[in-house]
Amino acid sequence: MRLLITVARRIHKRPLYTPTSCLSSAASCSGAATNSGLQFRDDQLVSGSTGELVQRLRGQVEVRTEFISEEEEGALMKELEPGLRKKRYEFDHWDDAIHGYRETERAQWGAVCEGVMDRLRAVAFSEGSPLLGPVHVLDLDKAGYIKPHIDSVKFCGSTIAGLSLLSDSVMRLVRKDEPAEWLNLFLPRRSLYILRDQARYKFTHEILKDDESLFSGQRVPRHRRISVICRNLPV
Ligand code: OGA
Ligand code: MN
Secondary structure, three states: OHHHHHHHHHHHOOOOOOOOOOOOOOOOOOOOOOOOOOOOOHHHOEEEOOHHHHHHHEOOEEEEOOOOOHHHHHHHHHHHHHHHHOOOOEOOOOOOOEEEEEEEEEOOOOHHHHHHHHHHHHHHOOOOOOEOOOEEEEEEEEEEEEEEEOOOOOOOOOEEEEEEEOOOEEEEEEEOOOOOOEEEEEEOOOOEEEEEHHHHHOEEEEEOOHHHOEEOOEEOOOOOEEEEEEEEOOO
16 A cells, blocks of 8 residues: 555656646536536537647547546545545645645445446556556545646556546646647536547646636536546556
């Protein structure tokens, strides 16, 4: 367990990158139900610096709303909460990519959660793609956020797939060598996001803090958020 947590920490220890601020002008409309009351159509969950960029990264950036049911979210929380509650949120490691978090890893699940993991693996990874053993669980406090970073290429492969529990949030991708190129992803509670290939290697990703949490000009209140993240191994 200690070794695995060490690997998770190495994934996060990396130079930070500060992007330019960005807002898109896409209009909201009916679609996915969210816990902030915001509604966006499925094809409006990704906005970006240009329509051309959104098109170019289509297939490498995916958000699937309602990927898990309320019951499945409850089952995941029931399995994860007792272990998480024993830890304290970490706020003061200035060199960490994450602020206000606690984390754990999980290799074994009960039947309902294992069903969710099977579904996630089936949609995010090609068959036979070797996965990083345990699933990474990250609990962000309401005041917590994830700074821009790129996951370690030494420990993680081409695909990162994450479930969002408890809160809607905004994930921002900014191109490492061209900060004018950015995408914002609206991640509703109980959705799954998948980052692949260039979106994973060439763009930093971050989860915005509550007071910067905007998508298409609309406030997305950030509450405590738990993510359950699967990664594959580098080839
Ligand atoms: C990470 C990360 C995103 C999330 O842990 O490296 O980027 O959804 N997490 O929590
Ligand atoms: Mn990451």
